[in-house]
Amino acid sequence: MPAYLPFTGVRTSQHPNLSPMENQRFIIHIDMDAFFASVEQMDNPKTAGRPLIVGGNPQGRGVVAACSYEARKFGIHSAMSAANALKLCPHALFIRPRKDRYHEVSTQVMNIFKNCAPLVEPLSLDEAFLDISADHANLPAAVRTTEQIRSRIFHEVGLTCSAGVSYNKFLAKVASDINKPDGLTVIPVEEAKDFLASLAIGKFYGVGKVTEKKMHSLGVRTGQDLLRFQKIELERFFGKAGAFFYDIAKGIDNRPVQSRQERKSIGSETTLQTDILELQQVDEVLEKLSLKVEHALQAKGCSGSTITLKVRYHDFTTVTRSLTFPTPLSKADEIMSHVPKLLRTTEAGKTKIRLLGLTLSNLTDRSQRMPRQLNLPFS
Ligand SMILES: [Mg+2]
Incomplete structure (x- = not known):
């Protein structure tokens, strides 16, 4: 198995301090290297460094499900018939798939993803898109996080993976394939045009x-x-x-990273350091919350038709007020334009407040632009 090589910097020397662009996204695609075969080699170290094939019976009609990099040197690849693979490499080790074990390792890997990224969209057992835009202001920081994820997978799970980082899903996915195995490739906005041209x-x-x-x-x-x-x-x-x-x-691909468990609402709330009374202070807090909600909606690629304001007074009594609109909202200033109406039906300005919250529900997916038939895995 290839050793984990720490990545030491963004390979974009001309843009070491990329300024955060308006609406810039940081999307990571991570793909485990020869996943099933690597799990087998990890569990049975004697097989490390050997051509190993996970799949069906080479004497029958079995198919190669995965093969180690040592086997790939013989021209073996997944989906090829196991009999053919045996011809190409007669001394290869054939192993039957252990699906439960792959699921177990996959869960470990996915948990690391979920731990490190606010949005994770698994594509298969060994592959996922991560959107870390909400947590990162610039590309070098996003790349450092990607390296931390790769390092955690190596040290906590014991396997290598390859990653691509860019501002959209398509580029991130292509990038992760460039330096396989155990590689990291970054495609900054500035380099995307030339990259795509060739x-x-x-x-x-x-x-x-x-x-x-x-x-x-x-x-x-x-x-x-x-x-x-x-x-x-x-x-x-x-x-x-x-x-x-x-x-x-x-270079345009606005598809959002979507976690499988769809959320029914997106919101943010805060308990104030000290109770507040002034309406202006209430407004300031709500403005911050609305920006957070806008960011979360953006990361999720959705907008919401219902705004809910939550107010908890100093004595812990809590009220919520909602408004629903015919067209969904996603911007902080749109949300804020409706806040006065919501506040008017509360005690705000008259009673001290200890907590404020804003939530958008009735979510609409803004991602339906992608043609359905393209919903295929890459390979
Ligand atoms: Mg893979």
Whole structure:
């Protein structure tokens, strides 16, 4: 198994102190290296360094589920028939999958993700998107966190993984594949354009073998070639997916990272250091809370139609006041514009307050722009 190599800096020497851009996101894609095979090698150290194949019976119709990097050198890859793999590497070690064990290790890995990132979207047992925008002001900080996650996985679980960091899901996913195994690749906003221009079309999200052939027949081999077409032309050739390919070639992919357990509301509340009476102070606190809510909504990629204000008075009696709107809100100033109306029906300004909270519910997903058929894993 490759050793864990600490990453010592952002490989973007020209932007060591990238200033936080408006709405900049920090998305990480993490993929465990040869996951099932690495778990087997970890559990049975005697097999470390050997070509190892996890899969079905090579004498029968078994298929390779995963293989170690040593086996890959022989041209073996997952989804190939086990019989074929045996021909390529007769001395390879064949192991039947132990699904329960992989689930167990996956849970350990996912728990580290959840521990380190506010938003985690698992794609499979060994792969996930993480959105750490809410906790990070700049790219170097986001990269440091990514390194901490990789280090924790190595030291606490015992396995290596590869990570990609960028400002959208597509770039993060492509990036994680660049320095595999045990690698980290960062694609800053400034480098995305050049990176995408030279990226092979087969690496584009949703471009499978069939689409790749069609792209080649149109003379499209890289991202740059794709931009020679109008968006509408690509739509004609590839349907809705064409528009998506066009956008990602331009570096645009607004799909949010979504955790599986959908939240029904997003809110923030604070217990004040000392009870407050003045309406102006109440406003100041609510303004801060509304910004937090805006940020959380943004990270979640949603907006909400119902605002709920929570007020707890000094004697602990608590009231909530709600308003529902026909169009969902997501911005702090939109939320704040409705706060006076909510406050008017409370004792605010007359009775001391010890806690304030703002919640948006009736959430609407803003992510439905992604064509459905593209909801495929990469490989
Ligand atoms: Mg993997």
